[in-house]
Amino acid sequence: DTAVSQTPKYLVTQMGNDKSIKCEQNLGHDTMYWYKQDSKKFLKIMFSYNNKELIINETVPNRFSPKSPDKAHLNLHINSLELGDSAVYFCASSQEATEYEQYFGPGTRLTVT
């Protein structure tokens, strides 16, 4: 049973396209996140979201938008893809009661050509 899953694992697309990455967690957590890992393996928070609030990192372009159909899902939509969006994107989840320990998905490697 995968705790945090992401699809697809690999995504290759052309500049200007719109794409989505899906994330699902079966842990019953109340908060979900998206992180971006660049080519130097640096990890940066993009969004955190629970049913009360969405926190957006101010450096994230508005071409990126999280959408949560329900508590167990947080999808990432990216419009007008650019070369610089190429990275590995990780979804994570946590529960406040467990002191914010975050569980990560396996990642989605996005390549923009």
Next chain:
Amino acid sequence: AQSVTQLGSHVSVSEGALVLLRCNYSSSVPPYLFWYVQYPNQGLQLLLKYTTGATLVKGINGFEAEFKKSETSFHLTKPSAHMSDAAEYFCAAISSGSARQLTFGSGTQLTVLP
């Protein structure tokens, strides 16, 4: 803003030798601290965490870390390295009022030599 610094982007040790990966945080208020490991082409796995209480925390795979407030450090150690420990290690912190967002260090690539 919170920042996390990992000294040494690459660390090499011989199999059986001590592993020491360094991490310092910047907050004047002790944050929650974490160490994660990332194996090639995989997601991040939590090794251990410090929130409150005992300053020496033990994690999985024989790793441990000590929170030292006076030094604003949270270094990761393992007495005897194993080949399977070769991976990227990330130190991370959450500060109060940060909306539960992890701030990561830049990572340390650990190589274990036979």
